[in-house]
Amino acid sequence: MKLAIACPVCTLERMTKNPSAGYSPNHIKVPLQDDNVYALTCSQGHESLIILRNPKCEWLFESGILALKDGYYREAVTSFAASLERFYEYLITALTITERKADPEGFQRVWKSMVNQSERQIGAVNFLFFKCLGKPMSSLDKAFLDTHGLSLGKREPVNFRNVVVHQGFIPDRQAAIHYGEAIYKYIRQVLTGISSITLWKQNLLEATNLALEKSRDAFGKVATSVQTESFFLDTTSCILSTDSGPSFGGVLFAPERSLIEYMGE
């Protein structure tokens, strides 16, 4: 999976010299990286350092979409499942932001106790959601699938994920699509509920910023001639957007967006 990131220097030059020509990006194609930091050199020799602000769960979901489009159904399911787990981490960060800021080391100790155990993280996020929002978080279960007309055969989402990830089960196209669609709808539903409350909407934004703290250190280590920028890339799914957004089918068959392209190796 590769991203196409526009050189910010070329973009500025082209907009300045010929504004009537509109947006004319000079893309640099780079493999997706874990730390969200991209050191780029464009075809004109401009050096830039870009931090992409999209949370990890968003990249993993995009990876699942790409795998689905390419016919790698097992890989699609594992990416969607990883996206959901990172979404829970994102929520845990947002729902504990005040405590985390007051005692960062304490937070790390608690997080360390569950970092490798996804079931513990689900338990934690459910209780935090209940405490912070005063109602239970909806569940991604058989009832959720039924409500949205989705089916994973006789399996519930958790069991489906487990047999794919741990037992090498190879799902068919329809099950992979339904699993991706279930996670897509679930994440957007949970986010929409949280974002309707101003305090928690603000904390979600802070959680995004917090995840970038380490990445920002990279900015301080480059020469002044290197252009530095930090922005969100407009992904195909926009899974973390709380706008009504496209349907999952619309996402799956959407053409690539202007700022991002996906290519197999």
Ligand SMILES: [Zn+2]
């Ligand atoms: Zn350039």
